Amino acid sequence: MMLTTVLLVVCSLFASTFSAPVAPPPVRASSATTVNTPIGTAQGVLDGSGSAVRFAVKYASADRFASSKVSTAWTFPNNGTDPSALPLPCPQLGLDDSQLDEDCLSMLLFVPPSFNPPSPGSPGMPVMMWIHGGSFIVGSATAPGLDGSNLALATNSIVAVIQYRLGAFGFLSPDGTNNNAVRDVMNALQFLQNNVASFGGNPDLITIAGQSSGATMVRALLAVPEAEPLFKQAILQSDPMDFGFLSTTTQSTLQSYFASQLPSSCTLTDPSCLSTSSLLSTSMATFGAAGSLDPAAGTFSPMRPVHDGSLLTSSLDLTSLPSFPTQSKSILITNVLDEATMAIYSLNRDLIPEAQFPTAVGGTFDKNRTSTILGSSFYKTPPPQNGQSSQTVDARVQLADLGTDYLWKCPGWSFARLFETFGGHVFVGTWFVGQTYPGNEQVSECLESGVVCHQDDIEMVFGTVDNPSDEQKAVILEMQARYKMFLLTGNPNVPAFESWQEVEAKVDGDVRAKKLGGQGLVDVGSCSPDFWGEEVQYDYQVFGI
Template sequence: MVFVALALSLLLATSTVLGSPIARLHDPFPPTPKTPKGLLCNLPIPMVQKLLCPRQIANSDPAVITPLGTAHGVDDTANAVRFAVRYGTAARWEPSSVVTSWQLPNGNTNASSLPLACPQDGIDEDAMSEDCLSLLLYVPTSISPGSDVPTMMWIHGGSFTQGSATFPGLDGSNFAAATGSIVAVIQYRLGALGLMAPNGNMNLAVQDVMTAMNFLQTVLPSFGGSPSKITIAGQSSGATMIRALLATPSASSLFQSAILQSDPMDYGFLSAATQQTLQTYFNGLLPCSTTDVSCLNNISIDDLLGFTDNLSNTALTLDQSVGLGEPLRVVRDGSLITTPLDDTAPFPAVSKPIMVSNVKNEAGLSIYSDNAFPDSVAPTLYDEVVEGTFGDPDTSFVLANPNYAIPPSAQNNANTDARPTLEKLGTDQIWRCPGWTFARNWIGGGGNAYVGLYVVGASYPGNDAVSFCTESGIVCHQDDIEIVFGTVPSPTSQQATLTAEMQARYKAFMNTGNPNVAGHANWQLATASDVHALTLGGSGEVAAGGCDPSFFGDVVQYDYQKFDI
């Protein structure tokens, strides 16, 4: 729905990014890193670690014998042990492979050291490295080899260009202890290094995640985990990655179930033709031929990040199907990822149980940001934004839908602010409605799906840059992360109650494929006609509104339908 986004840019003097504000709805404020303090955290100086790196203080040195060697960990809390490990190796722009021995990340010798992030904008140079295929394993002290417990493997978000296993809220010790399960928080190659190989290798980042799962298959029994009980979970582009894995036949045996939080499914996967267009442009930025491996390997990280930014900022002018939220993303290449998992092709037979969730105000970060609409939006401008996003004839359908129409009584009211309606429209278009469509398709393919909507959250670090996201009752993109992990600082009673509920539901789902537990409301399975979306943090089911199957995906098409990708 960004096919007329260029025209809209002329309307918005406040916009600094090409395209419509609705099309821009995805990770506008990537999470603020839990900053590794450069190399200081790796220095064996107790006072430095105590002041700057509290997560890295080793209270003891738990050791576990694995088929790959001895794993050394640290007591992350009184109830869980953390193990940092390098799970894979990869030459630049080549597929990754599983390590053959247990290694601490980045050549560390101290088990309390955290892995460096994959190269990305926004963090210090000494906090990142291309040698970044690492994960953090959180193991409850209550389990032992032979326990056969499930594992949640978490895939972080960040629009495929940012994020790491050490970002805020992702300490898995509380979740592990509460659920009696193992938690693995992984990293994978980002940006051009993971998705734009000059030699034509596609989906390297997806293959990295599969490498991590293969690594876990080997080592989990040593920690008391079952290789056959891996649930993959992730938020935002991490959930997009999970959808890609669900569309990858060769990954199917590596996990049993999936949890997708806030996946912007409206975008779809990139087509191979679009990927080639982007690849040709990116290769033209490089100071080397695509066959000069030595030269390609010597391009600095700073230059590569600059080339990635150039491509991201130009992508929409090269091919409008990329959108603006995830212009670099996974590709339906026909070999690894073989199906779009959407309405553009027959849906395959499926069997894995899935959970699909959204937050109430997914679009709030974008709509209310300084780059879009920091001030009130008049009804006339709202109409122009809808026109610039959807074009004809869809604009008339959207404005006629009572869920997205400004009431006649408010049209000429000087105090009317259309941003709440615009935020609702963006949330439904990009996240909620395509997620519900996906769930209905999944049921039609033979699988089980549970759908939910968070109406209680915890403001994610960095979200306070948009005051709307700090208001009572608002749950913005990312505000579900700390609820699930149990890492909300000083939680309210509502937050603590929802955390306990969601961890109990996740525990049940990881063990049985069903998130229903005693003491909590019955969570009905989605059906082909009614997804039965449960209110998470509230009561009852969520009304379909514009996500009724007769509107989005039918009268008004999703991006993946519009561009047939």
């Protein structure tokens, strides 16, 4: 069993979770709200609770495989006329052609109900633009939990939830162009820059935020000089930083394979010859084959932003240390306590005997990294309990800890140190309280008390937990207060709550990761500067990307 292979299984779970759009909230009669914008009249609706006004709009358009262009007229998604309608998702697994749309570059704006365009001298509200996750192959602005109404109200901000082209549609243009999906997201930011003031927003206070591959996209934008003036600060939740960005060599290999699997008699941009579903099938075949075509692609998100040297001018990892760009922005980096638990236990439904732990580690890492991991004190066999033997001690516990450190937690901490060293302001935290995200209940271990699996932070941030416990209510209240302050100032500290210390890597290398939903700091453990990234290299270091 390989830790990287197991994550491919998780993508199929994501597909059932992210793909289908949620039903729109009930809309009040006579609830339409109109706003004059520089590109036309925007029409929105109040949701059933009246907590925010929701505007659905196409922020950009693009022909198949072409670069997108920012919208110059206010247009509803799906070529529709109903302001309450939600955008169809971009092409992805689990949907037929009637449930998706290649012309999918849309966003949902959630605006506090008492908004007014800022008067001269008034700063206006901050804006948070959310980028969904899903391994760059699934996801949408209408995925569960992403209703931004409660978050907009709690933070007194405008919340924009966007969608962007996925898979080959966003990353494997046949003419060799890469990073179309990155440009989509940049155009979403430009759309906000052009129009958000009409809704009472401040275009100089835009924060980009994302979870999982959405956080990878946030990190990509931090590596794009052209995007630098489009946003003020950034939030990265559960970014699998171990993989790094793609190299141009790996991207070219995947692009060639993708093209080779399509009929040579077809013009790829001709929908009469190649349907959306046929291109999607070939995209997913490329996704599945990527790790065998080039190990540097990995198996989790092999179609991802490319360090091309023109748009993305830095790989923003330890391999580019001499050229790591000077930073000035503030960022939040968070992970959840048990990032890898869903992946490990979804593939391995039965206990893995402790004696098989070395084999499992060796199936993922090369000989040197395996030897170092097995010889360390961080992933030792837990002591037998009540007469257990090596055949009854469950190695899945260690594998989940190892996977969390390897893919998410420790590379995030390494990035935090580097970002701060080069001038940025960084706050790091780990979620100790969450809400089981739809799909995670398929793994019973994610339902256990105290376990916070990958994605379980999403509904906490958005305040969309159904019937939250008292503990969850307290954490949601605190975190939304911290996000409100961060959106305004770039600092998440609020007088009513425990101090969230800033990273000071130049002083002692400690990231001072705060327990989110707890008191005090997270134990450093294997994420010390001299273990992961040094004794045990990350994949992006091994592959030189």
